[in-house]
Amino acid sequence: MSKIIKGIKIRLYPNKHQQAQLWQMFGNDRFVWNQMLAMARSRYQNNPSSHFVNGYQMDALLKALKQEYPFLRESDSTSLQVVNHNLDQAFKMLFKHQGGYPRFKSRRSYHQSYTGKSKLFVAAKRYLKLPKLGYIKTSKTSQLQNVKIKRYTVSHDPTGRYYLSLQVEAEVNQLPRTEKTVGLDVGIADLVISSDGIKYGTFNAKWLEKQATKWQSRYSKRCHRANVAVRQWNHNHKTVKLELDDYQNWQRARVMKARYQQRIANQRKDYLQKLTTNLVRQYDVIVIEDLKTKNLQKNHHLAKSITNASWYQFRTMLEYKCQWYGKRLMVVSPNNTSRICSTCGHNDGPKALEIREWTCPQCGTHHDRDINAAVNILKRGLKLIG
Structure with a gap:
């Protein structure tokens, strides 16, 4: 304890x-x-x-x-x-x-x-x-x-x-020892792929996101109309002045937008809490890759998906839960983890993101790209531990 x-x-x-x-x-x-x-x-x-x-x-x-x-x-x-x-x-x-x-x-x-x-x-x-x-x-x-x-x-x-x-x-209380180790590769289609071959899906709240987008649009339109009305009123009336907060229709849209956005954030956080707790209970040593999320978000085609996956929040939760419950978290370099064959160590070079499976030309092993990366991450972590 x-x-x-x-x-x-x-x-x-x-x-x-x-x-x-x-x-x-x-x-x-x-x-x-x-x-x-x-x-x-x-x-x-x-x-x-x-x-x-x-x-x-x-x-x-x-x-x-x-x-x-x-x-x-x-x-x-x-x-x-x-x-x-x-x-x-x-x-x-x-x-x-x-x-x-x-x-x-x-x-x-x-x-x-x-x-x-x-x-x-x-x-x-x-x-x-x-x-x-x-x-x-x-x-x-x-x-x-x-x-x-x-x-x-x-x-x-x-x-x-x-x-x-x-x-x-x-x-x-410290969690009981399981004597198991795992490497974790994070992705977009699947949030976490383990070296054991288990894939954990990304958080999905399509209906809530649709509602948040709808109320964001209403909020923007009502805010624009309220701004125009305030400027016109204040231009024509010198004694009684209005402010933007006086328009309740705009305020209602702002609150509804904020509530849907908060529901999405709360459900995503709850999903990550349950996932990380489950991983910490199962494994004594967890190895993850040191991804620079800010650099990856510069790719505008993937920025929204990366943000929704919340890789940084996932890593933060793993860090403090491992510290709480007496488990060990290792962070390794992500370089070439998806290019190297986990069986023979051959580097097959860069591959496009749409290629999810490949066969090693040297040993002939057929790989799932994400699972292969997770195995390589685990091997790097165990090598650091010695």
Whole structure:
């Protein structure tokens, strides 16, 4: 048994008063971020040789900021400290040339959130007690038994729903040893092909994708019509001005589009979770290839299929599950894995993507292209292990 850090996400059902409190907290975090970022910018403009104000110094400025703006006291104090820490990290990444300059946050963004480090309490089966909010209804609390909550994030997404994401410390039991090894080749028609000859299909949600495309089209058309109407109204009426958010027909299309897209993402994630858990249970050593997904997505004919397959998410899940359950994951180079004969080692040269089977001219072995690649991946991994 070992301790791990994992994430748990549950849905919140705040009442009207709590929703108003949440939006105040979202605004307070955004306000502190923008104030600290503006201070850093003006400080540098006035004196480029001045020292950078780090996270601890930003925390010291919070007391004066709360006296000047009393509404900041309505937030969980730890959430404002997390804002300062995140801004400090953003500047450190900038100084290391690993990220761009931090941007100001907008209240018009459809995704709002705040993160705190205070203690949460499970009040009942479907109720939690959150700082400043009191007792709030949730979807479930059974996952929060025997765990230590390290950090929490309350968010509001484009679908109009509220969620609570928790970073918890929990204990997991090691899975039993099977003494089996496997090489995995990822593809588009089939997501995973194992060296054992088993093929696991790619996630498919054609009906949901069709609905998401339909509502995306409606959203774009309604947004265009609303923009035209807003410009015409504001041009003819100088006293009463309209905004794009005043057109509810456009807002409904935006929410429907976001909900279908979220359903696709949730079902894809659920499929990958079950697949990776099944693989980790079956094998002690798993060998995969080190694919550069961003480079492969530059091929516009395959970019959508590669994105839908979620190779990167599949690899990430395998990595942390192997670490949790005491299994071993090896990553090898993908060079020539589909060209080399897994029987005799002959390199038959490059082949077009539509060629899925081939026969080795040297030993005469007939290969399924994907299974042959998976066997070569396994051999490379075992060679590294020795």
